[in-house]
Amino acid sequence: MRVAMIGTGYVGLVSGACFADFGHEVVCIDKDAGKIGRLEDGIMPIYEPGLDLLVANNVKAGRLKFATDAAAAVAAADAVFIAVGTPSRRGDGHADLSYVYAVAEEIATLVDGFTVVVTKSTVPVGTGDEIEAIIKKIRPAADVAVVSNPEFLREGAAINDFKRPDRVVVGIEDERARAVMSELYRPLNLNETPILFTGRRTSELIKYAANAFLAMKITFINEMADLCEAVGADVQQVARGIGLDGRIGSKFLHAGPGYGGSCFPKDTLALVRTAADAGSPVRLIETTVQVNDARKKAMADKIVRAMGGSVEGKTIGVLGLTFKPNTDDMRDAPSLEIIPALIAQGAKVRAFDPEGHEARHLLPQIELTEGPYEACAGADGLVILTEWDQFRALDLGRVKELMNGSALIDLRNIYRPAELQGRGFRYTSVGR
Incomplete structure (x- = not known):
């Protein structure tokens, strides 16, 4: 055709x-x-x-x-x-x-x-x-x-x-x-x-309903991660325990710094507005939008706490700027909220992302490096923001030698706490 x-x-x-x-x-x-x-x-x-x-x-x-x-x-x-x-x-x-x-x-x-x-x-x-x-x-x-x-x-x-x-x-x-x-x-x-x-109207709504449900699922497990930290539980085990239920499923149950990208932020907001105009508000989605927006800001505070309560004058290495791996899309990426918040508190940021070229325009105040180890060099703390595959198997001994400090804040839970702590890092993850 x-x-x-x-x-x-x-x-x-x-x-x-x-x-x-x-x-x-x-x-x-x-x-x-x-x-x-x-x-x-x-x-x-x-x-x-x-x-x-x-x-x-x-x-x-x-x-x-x-x-x-x-x-x-x-x-x-x-x-x-x-x-x-x-x-x-x-x-x-x-x-x-x-x-x-x-x-x-x-x-x-x-x-x-x-x-x-x-x-x-x-x-x-x-x-x-x-x-x-x-x-x-x-x-x-x-x-x-x-x-x-x-x-x-x-x-x-x-x-x-x-x-x-x-x-x-x-x-x-x-x-x-x-x-x-x-x-x-x-x-x-x-x-x-x-x-x-x-029907045509049903088809249009299916798209928004699907994205809103997935966004809600991400936000749910992020809130469970906060509860896990408060009560001493492990969000990854919670996610596995509920994800094995066929009615729930394991996808989109990965705790992190909040959703971003070209779809979920704008589609959830558009659905909220459409529902309000129709006189049929979608309260769960309204709350999802609010919680996700607040989460990105809260992640900056989490990093500051992990670095001793202040980042004034400190250098922070950041790995990952795009909203997810295997894309160059930075629209509504958590990095766009978290990094400016750290800089506003006096931090200097050095970052690497394999495809995050838009950061030159979107985050002009940071220093972009040619690789992950260059981002670690001289850093008082290291933050993993996007789970690119190449960040999953870093030479941790080399990372430790390159850094000035020992704080490693893993907002994607790609490392095991015991391993990092055994190597001398002050390791912070999400919901564990």
């Missing part, structure tokens, strides 16, 4: 490349000419393991192309995907849908013949109705079916998630769209992937 993917951000680029790998003809479209030029040269705008090779292979095969002008690709497409950003709107927390609606206006003038318009962006309930209304207002004769098809991609594992998903959710109001969407995802039949066809 012929696909036009409007937006070459994280969702659009990964989805477009994967659809091309399924055998479809895909054109990824973006108004940023520089970005399109770099993509044509094989330079990825994001770090996602395996994406560069996937793109290169499908460009070479002629199934994947890039363009700045949407006209030809949209006119020829069986399905046009909207995959542009929906950031939190300043001031009220609602999802900013201006980019989505601008694309809908453009599509209205370009479609030719029956076309399925698919919202891949994460959007509040009712957005599909508005997209349909915009297209019909601009071009009443346009023959389109507007579909909701939310993404469930984890950064760092997005290609596998697209090709081997737990489920595919498709929200339709026009039965003609069912055949098109079924054909697009037909390769997943080999994996017997469940494809859930539902």
Whole structure:
């Protein structure tokens, strides 16, 4: 099938490349000419393991192309995907849908013949109705079916998630769209992937409900971690004990400094605002947002306590700046709250992250190093903020020799307390 993917951000680029790998003809479209030029040269705008090779292979095969002008690709497409950003709107927390609606206006003038318009962006309930209304207002004769098809991609594992998903959710109001969407995802039949066809508004809500539930699960285990510290229990054993219950499951039960990234913070906030506007408040999610925001700030205080109650004039080494490993995404990362709080109390910060290049702009007051051991050199304390694999097997003897002090604050629980204490570190972890 012929696909036009409007937006070459994280969702659009990964989805477009994967659809091309399924055998479809895909054109990824973006108004940023520089970005399109770099993509044509094989330079990825994001770090996602395996994406560069996937793109290169499908460009070479002629199934994947890039363009700045949407006209030809949209006119020829069986399905046009909207995959542009929906950031939190300043001031009220609602999802900013201006980019989505601008694309809908453009599509209205370009479609030719029956076309399925698919919202891949994460959007509040009712957005599909508005997209349909915009297209019909601009071009009443346009023959389109507007579909909701939310993404469930984890950064760092997005290609596998697209090709081997737990489920595919498709929200339709026009039965003609069912055949098109079924054909697009037909390769997943080999994996017997469940494809859930539902109403469009239900599909839109499924995405928010899923992210809110996972965010709530993370926040729950973080609160249990605080309780474990207060009563002398081990949060990792608590997580294992409850995670073995099939009704609960073990995923997203890892205590840490709070969730971040491009999805959970904005999606939980958008759901709270949508629910409030509908007169049906979601109190659990409201509390989740509040607790997670407070947790990031509390982690800075935890570090200060672990370093003797003051970081004035002290050097702190930080390992990990992105919100999770295997991504370069720093949106709403805990580091963006924790590090400025430490600096405000007089600390000097030296940090390393394999892909956290945005820190040069987002945290200009810190010193970025070329490797983990350089971040340890001369440090009075060392903080592990992101659990990159290369931080899991550090030469602890070398770390100890390089540091001036002995405080090691592990906010991801990747080391065993007895081992670190046996090596002479004053070790602090979360919930243990």
